[in-house]
Amino acid sequence: MDIAIGIDIGGTNTVFGIVDKTGKIYAEGIIKTKGYSVNNYIELLSSEIKKLLDTLKVNYTLTGIGIGAPNGNFYKGTIDEAPNLEWKGTIHLADIIQKQFAVPAWLTNDANAAALGEMIYGGAQNMKDFLFITLGTGLGSGIVSNGKLIYGHDGFAGELGHTIVVENGRRCGCGRNGCLETYASATGIKRTAEELLKKDVSHSVLQQYSKEKLDSKLIYEAAKKGDNLALECFDFTVDILGKALANAVAYTNPEAIFIFGGLAMAEDLLLKPLKIKMEENLLYIYKNKIKILPSQLKNGEVAILGASALVWSEK
Amino acid sequence: MDIAIGIDIGGTNTVFGIVDKTGKIYAEGIIKTKGYSVNNYIELLSSEIKKLLDTLKVNYTLTGIGIGAPNGNFYKGTIDEAPNLEWKGTIHLADIIQKQFAVPAWLTNDANAAALGEMIYGGAQNMKDFLFITLGTGLGSGIVSNGKLIYGHDGFAGELGHTIVVENGRRCGCGRNGCLETYASATGIKRTAEELLKKDVSHSVLQQYSKEKLDSKLIYEAAKKGDNLALECFDFTVDILGKALANAVAYTNPEAIFIFGGLAMAEDLLLKPLKIKMEENLLYIYKNKIKILPSQLKNGEVAILGASALVWSEK
Numbered sequence: 249m250d251i252a253i254g255i256d257i258g259g260t261n262t263v264f265g266i267v268d269k270t271g272k273i274y275a276e277g278i279i280k281t282k283g284y285s286v287n288n289y290i291e292l293l294s295s296e297i298k299k300l301l302d303t304l305k306v307n308y309t310l311t312g313i314g315i316g317a318p319n320g321n322f323y324k325g326t327i328d329e330a331p332n333l334e335w336k337g338t339i340h341l342a343d344i345i346q347k348q349f350a351v352p353a354w355l356t357n358d359a360n361a362a363a364l365g366e367m368i369y370g371g372a373q374n375m376k377d378f379l380f381i382t383l384g385t386g387l388g389s390g391i392v393s394n395g396k397l398i399y400g401h402d403g404f405a406g407e408l409g410h411t412i413v414v415e416n417g418r419r420c421g422c423g424r425n426g427c428l429e430t431y432a433s434a435t436g437i438k439r440t441a442e443e444l445l446k447k448d449v450s451h452s453v454l455q456q457y458s459k460e461k462l463d464s465k466l467i468y469e470a471a472k473k474g475d476n477l478a479l480e481c482f483d484f485t486v487d488i489l490g491k492a493l494a495n496a497v498a499y500t501n502p503e504a505i506f507i508f509g510g511l512a513m514a515e516d517l518l519l520k521p522l523k524i525k526m527e528e529n530l531l532y533i534y535k536n537k538i539k540i541l542p543s544q545l546k547n548g549e550v551a552i553l554g555a556s557a558l559v560w561s562e563k
Numbered sequence: 564m565d566i567a568i569g570i571d572i573g574g575t576n577t578v579f580g581i582v583d584k585t586g587k588i589y590a591e592g593i594i595k596t597k598g599y600s601v602n603n604y605i606e607l608l609s610s611e612i613k614k615l616l617d618t619l620k621v622n623y624t625l626t627g628i629g630i631g632a633p634n635g636n637f638y639k640g641t642i643d644e645a646p647n648l649e650w651k652g653t654i655h656l657a658d659i660i661q662k663q664f665a666v667p668a669w670l671t672n673d674a675n676a677a678a679l680g681e682m683i684y685g686g687a688q689n690m691k692d693f694l695f696i697t698l699g700t701g702l703g704s705g706i707v708s709n710g711k712l713i714y715g716h717d718g719f720a721g722e723l724g725h726t727i728v729v730e731n732g733r734r735c736g737c738g739r740n741g742c743l744e745t746y747a748s749a750t751g752i753k754r755t756a757e758e759l760l761k762k763d764v765s766h767s768v769l770q771q772y773s774k775e776k777l778d779s780k781l782i783y784e785a786a787k788k789g790d791n792l793a794l795e796c797f798d799f800t801v802d803i804l805g806k807a808l809a810n811a812v813a814y815t816n817p818e819a820i821f822i823f824g825g826l827a828m829a830e831d832l833l834l835k836p837l838k839i840k841m842e843e844n845l846l847y848i849y850k851n852k853i854k855i856l857p858s859q860l861k862n863g864e865v866a867i868l869g870a871s872a873l874v875w876s877e878k
Binding site: 319328375376377378391393394396398399400401402403404405406408410422423424491494495498499502503529531532533534537 | 634643690691692693706708709711713714715716717718719720721722723725726727737738739806809810811813814815816817818844846847848849852
């Protein structure tokens with residue numbers, strides 16, 4: 249059986265798993281990302297993966313290793329100055345992993361990896377042109393055109409979350425203002441709620457939560473129950489994201505836009521109105537052609553599946 | 564000698580020429596686009612091209628025919644409801660031309676064709692990821708990623724001129740408001756001058772021209788001589804286009820952005836400040852990596868070269 253290993257490096261934890269071509273995860277593991285030097289981290293990661301491989305009860309051929317990592321540079325196989333990681337400078341992770349396991353290794357950022365996961369295992373299996381958008385802490389995205397993920401010249405393509413959509417808008421973690429992800433993400437909708445709560449004097453169930461406790465899930469629950477302020481949060485998010493998607497369509501004319509993340513569950517509150525808002529703003533040649541679809545990848549699997557999909561898409 | 568034929572269909576005229584792989588144009592011709600039924604037009608076009616081929620004094624192999632046309636649909640080889648042409652509905656031009664000449668024919672819009680021209684004959688010959696932008700009556704664009712032009716799912720990718728960059732902005736020919744091309748194009752800069760002339764009471768040399776006479780060339784000439792209002796037109800255009808290009812980079816992370824059109828000649832007034840404005844607005848991972856370059860295609864040749872480049876890029 250041909251297998252791939254998928255490794256997803258997050259700011260706090262690193263998850264990894266053994267995956268076959270159909271997207272079945274045979275085994276998985278987790279280690280902390282924080283608290284190690286690069287060398288110690290890689291040593292631990294490799295030994296944990298080797299242990300995991302030893303648990304496999306089938307004959308297998310290890311085809312390759314895919315890695316999803318913040319600021320992942322596909323061409324160099326490096327992590328370049330990732331603000332969320334403790335390691336500074338450029339880390340040649342793919343090369344090191346490749347030597348450890350004597351199989352090819354590839355590396356890209358987590359949203360690009362997830363887009364490949366959608367293409368290899370998910371709803372985009374028969375598509376050659378689509379956008380993948382993940383609404384989490386930020387807004388991550390991957391663009392597939394002509395059946396290939398677009399990496400761009402330096403390996404950093406597909407940063408729709410950092411297109412500036414509001415002039416002098418909200419402060420973004422990237423140091424600029426008005427980036428799409430400051431509005432359209434789990435964090436963005438929370439910021440919207442906070443802004444509205446400051447202004448609003450009428451009753452909203454969201455008033456009872458502390459700043460720490462308030463999150464996109466609570467806003468979603470409140471909106472489902474008809475809370476006006478929570479509904480306004482969704483309207484505002486839909487307005488900004490819908491217009492941004494209409495512009496995005498004019499770049500690569502995708503067949504579909506996949507939305508991943510907890511908010512993508514909000515079909516009536518997010519996906520349906522998003523489609524309407526996007527259609528309102530589309531150039532006429534694109535109207536009624538572009539689907540907005542929930543990702544078919546599961547929340548608990550996307551990290552490992554996405555990273556492992558790098559292997560099948562590159563082999 | 565292998566040759567290709569390039570045909571460019573404009574609202575008024577159609578130009579066509581015989582081109583080799585190096586971009587040398589051996590012969591060219593022109594007919595009116597207006598005033599014919601589709602059938603009569605195609606009949607005339609074919610007979611004129613055949614006459615042109617007869618003038619060739621070398622042995623040649625006709626490799627294929629490329630067509631640049633408004634609303635050109637690459638996949639279907641059709642012109643779909645082009646507002647600037649007299650023919651209504653869908654015209655299956657590539658199929659008809661293919662039969663007439665018994666060689667493959669491809670069709671796309673003129674800006675996509677010009678992007679291919681830059682890749683095959685011009686400044687992007689060694690590039691796999693670039694944007695091509697033409698500043699004319701509108702703003703046309705073509706996106707090349709992974710060495711391939713992005714056509715998208717329906718064949719209409721690369722319409723950066725119709726991304727909305729100003730909320731409730733200038734009325735666009737497409738029926739919406741605030742499209743990039745209403746600001747950043749020869750027509751756009753003229754509109755900027757008109758708006759500023761209405762407000763301005765100080766002296767500008769541009770005040771002497773009628774609305775009909777005023778054009779981007781006169782604005783450029785005035786700006787070169789230090790006319791404040793004309794300089795302000797360039798500043799305003801650079802501000803909007805520079806920010807739009809910074810956003811565009813976040814999509815496909817190009818190596819370079821090529822600018823074509825009369826305004827691209829304005830190096831000190833447009834290209835240099837555009838680079839500065841784009842850099843100011845770029846996400847940090849892209850800074851100091853993206854070139855802004857004038858197109859290396861000649862104004863009088865771009866239409867035929869672009870269309871003919873379709874052949875070499877598809878063969």
